[in-house]
Amino acid sequence: MNNKYWFINLECIGMQVLFSAFSLIFYNSIMPPKLFSLFTAYLLIWAIHSTFWQLGNKERKNIIIKNNHLDRGEKPFKQNRLKGAVIGLPFFIFNAMFLIITCLFNTDILITIESVLQFTFSGFLPLPNDNLGREYFIPRLIVCIIIYIPCVTAYFSGSYNFSLTEKMLPKIIYKTQSDKKGKNIGK
Numbered sequence: 001m002n003n004k005y006w007f008i009n010l011e012c013i014g015m016q017v018l019f020s021a022f023s024l025i026f027y028n029s030i031m032p033p034k035l036f037s038l039f040t041a042y043l044l045i046w047a048i049h050s051t052f053w054q055l056g057n058k059e060r061k062n063i064i065i066k067n068n069h070l071d072r073g074e075k076p077f078k079q080n081r082l083k084g085a086v087i088g089l090p091f092f093i094f095n096a097m098f099l100i101i102t103c104l105f106n107t108d109i110l111i112t113i114e115s116v117l118q119f120t121f122s123g124f125l126p127l128p129n130d131n132l133g134r135e136y137f138i139p140r141l142i143v144c145i146i147i148y149i150p151c152v153t154a155y156f157s158g159s160y161n162f163s164l165t166e167k168m169l170p171k172i173i174y175k176t177q178s179d180k181k182g183k184n185i186g187k
Contacts, residue, residue, distance in 0.1 A: 037123030056158025084155020
């Protein structure tokens with residue numbers, strides 16, 4: 001794997017730590033925990049999605065440039081659309097392995113670090129008890145999978161240069177010229 005991809009994984013781990021720290025700082029008793037976690041988890045997933053979407057889009061553009069400068073007879077390059085699954089795998093393995101190590105050794109410091117790493121989802125996770133069994137492991141493993149899913153889907157959509165927010169949001173926020181002209185005619 002390229003060094004660029006290792007830095008992407010380190011960036012995702014850093015974002016996870018940063019979002020968890022901000023969630024810890026801004027946590028309050030006014031907002032219900034599930035609503036707070038829904039908001040913070042959405043922000044983390046959106047940040048990871050944005051990182052992998054930009055990577056997929058950038059690699060798509062680079063492949064187009066390479067294909068435009070091919071000599072006669074050279075085979076054109078094709079982008080592997082599922083490359084995001086491979087690139088994001090170390091990020092998933094980091095989260096899953098830390099969870100497994102926490103469950104195996106069951107020390108206070110590991111449980112604290114695991115809880116801090118997944119604090120953005122804290123409203124959906126059960127509190128740890130003395131025995132870290134299925135009720136501790138399965139919800140946290142689901143969180144690891146949920147964090148990994150945007151790595152795959154975002155790279156895929158970025159490789160096709162498809163973004164719902166870029167296509168739909170301007171239509172919602174800004175009025176088209178025909179809408180503006182139609183309102184001025186009746187005045």
